Amino acid sequence: MRYLRAKKSLTLIIVAAALSASVTAALAFDLGGLLKVVGIGYIVSEYGGEMDKAINKALDEREAKAMGATKVVPIISIGQGLFIGAAQVVGVPKDVKTVQAVTQIETRFDEVRGTLLVPVSTRKPQSRDQIKSVPNVGVSAVIDIKASKL
Amino acid sequence: MRHTTKRAALILLLLAAISAGLWIAFAGDSGSAAAAYRTRVLDEREEGEVIVNGKVAIRIRSAAGGFSAAERAQRVAERLDEAIANGLKPDDITTGTVAGEAAVLAGDTLLVTADRFHAQTNGTTPARLAAVWANNLRRALAQEAPAPEAVEVSTTTGEEGVAAAESEPAGNDSGTAADTLTAIPSAQYYPDWSAGAKKYVPILSVGNNGARVGAAQVQGPKEQVAKVKAAAELELAMRGGAFRMKVYIPIDSISITNLHRVQGCSVAGFVDIQILKL
Numbered sequence: 001m002r003y004l005r006a007k008k009s010l011t012l013i014i015v016a017a018a019l020s021a022s023v024t025a026a027l028a029f030d031l032g033g034l035l036k037v038v039g040i041g042y043i044v045s046e047y048g049g050e051m052d053k054a055i056n057k058a059l060d061e062r063e064a065k066a067m068g069a070t071k072v073v074p075i076i077s078i079g080q081g082l083f084i085g086a087a088q089v090v091g092v093p094k095d096v097k098t099v100q101a102v103t104q105i106e107t108r109f110d111e112v113r114g115t116l117l118v119p120v121s122t123r124k125p126q127s128r129d130q131i132k133s134v135p136n137v138g139v140s141a142v143i144d145i146k147a148s149k150l
Numbered sequence: 151m152r153h154t155t156k157r158a159a160l161i162l163l164l165l166a167a168i169s170a171g172l173w174i175a176f177a178g179d180s181g182s183a184a185a186a187y188r189t190r191v192l193d194e195r196e197e198g199e200v201i202v203n204g205k206v207a208i209r210i211r212s213a214a215g216g217f218s219a220a221e222r223a224q225r226v227a228e229r230l231d232e233a234i235a236n237g238l239k240p241d242d243i244t245t246g247t248v249a250g251e252a253a254v255l256a257g258d259t260l261l262v263t264a265d266r267f268h269a270q271t272n273g274t275t276p277a278r279l280a281a282v283w284a285n286n287l288r289r290a291l292a293q294e295a296p297a298p299e300a301v302e303v304s305t306t307t308g309e310e311g312v313a314a315a316e317s318e319p320a321g322n323d324s325g326t327a328a329d330t331l332t333a334i335p336s337a338q339y340y341p342d343w344s345a346g347a348k349k350y351v352p353i354l355s356v357g358n359n360g361a362r363v364g365a366a367q368v369q370g371p372k373e374q375v376a377k378v379k380a381a382a383e384l385e386l387a388m389r390g391g392a393f394r395m396k397v398y399i400p401i402d403s404i405s406i407t408n409l410h411r412v413q414g415c416s417v418a419g420f421v422d423i424q425i426l427k428l
Binding site: 047051059062064065067088090092112133138140141143146 | 213214265270271341342343344345367370384389391392393394395396397399401409411413414415416417419421422
């Protein structure tokens with residue numbers, strides 16, 4: 001009888017520990033995601049203009065500037081729905097104004113792995129099928145952000 | 151009799167003096183042609199304009215060789231002014247080739263090169279753009295200088311001055327001089343950015359002797375995409391490496407010595423080929 005009670009207690013402890021661990025893991029994931037969303041979104045809004053000017057200046061010095069409007073927006077990974085970097089978009093001014101983000105879509109054909117970058121007018125693309133590219137706009141630069149160095 | 155001869159001589163001298171004075175005055179008028187430059191900012195982009203006799207003859211839209219667009223326009227205006235002071239006539243303006251690039255010349259003196267960037271911006275070839283600029287200069291030089299209006303421009307000496315100049319929106323430099331001097335809506339300033347065609351090209355690293363670092367899918371209008379041969383990858387860093395930027399430039403050759411951008415094209419994606427599969 002005592003043996004059965006001890007076994008039951010042990011099972012309860014294990015289940016509780018497992019539940020606690022999974023909750024912690026889920027919380028950690030959410031916090032990580034939240035950090036990325038808030039962090040990169042903030043960084044782009046704070047430093048996007050500076051990045052945009054730096055890129056345009058570098059291109060201007062090399063006589064390779066694009067004849068169009070530009071701006072820097074976050075890159076969203078469709079799979080995870082997270083902000084994973086930033087991109088400079090270029091194109092017709094009125095269309096560039098509507099771009100809110102660039103979505104990154106991974107594709108794979110055997111040994112060939114492809115990454116598509118699509119300028120979109122929302123920061124919350126729900127699914128891959130709903131992605132609609134903003135016309136007359138393309139990607140000019142991809143920006144990797146190391147927030148720890150800021 | 152002696153008095154009559156003396157009087158005649160005096161009259162002749164007087165006439166000669168009046169004639170010389172008139173000639174000097176006339177010569178001064180013919181030399182009133184003047185070149186100036188001014189800076190304009192369009193959509194946060196600085197441009198330099200070369201103005202001759204109050205007309206915009208050349209529009210410099212980009213920096214080069216360490217000079218801003220305005221500084222380049224200033225140099226062109228200075229060269230023109232010097233040539234005018236040395237008796238430049240409209241017919242002395244010609245086109246030629248300098249260091250492999252189409253150029254506008256004042257006699258043997260280089261005034262300005264018509265590079266590919268400006269040619270593409272105007273939807274023409276460098277040689278044709280040089281011809282248009284030369285024609286604009288000839289026409290502007292041939293016409294009389296207008297009465298000054300209260301428009302502030304920077305003179306070739308860099309001083310703030312007042313000269314006659316038309317205020318125009320950005321336009322296309324192609325076509326006839328008359329076209330150039332006509333107001334053209336600024337919307338035409340931008341190339342077509344529609345993604346009508348796509349193709350894959352190699353990515354050449356600008357910082358690594360043109361080493362191939364993968365492939366990119368470029369997009370743009372069909373006729374522009376056809377010109378793209380590669381995508382140059384330019385790496386930049388900001389704020390101590392916190393931001394590492396890879397800038398992709400669709401170019402018209404497999405060479406990174408001169409980045410000749412194909413306007414209207416951009417990168418749509420990248421391709422990685424897995425060589426070793428574990």
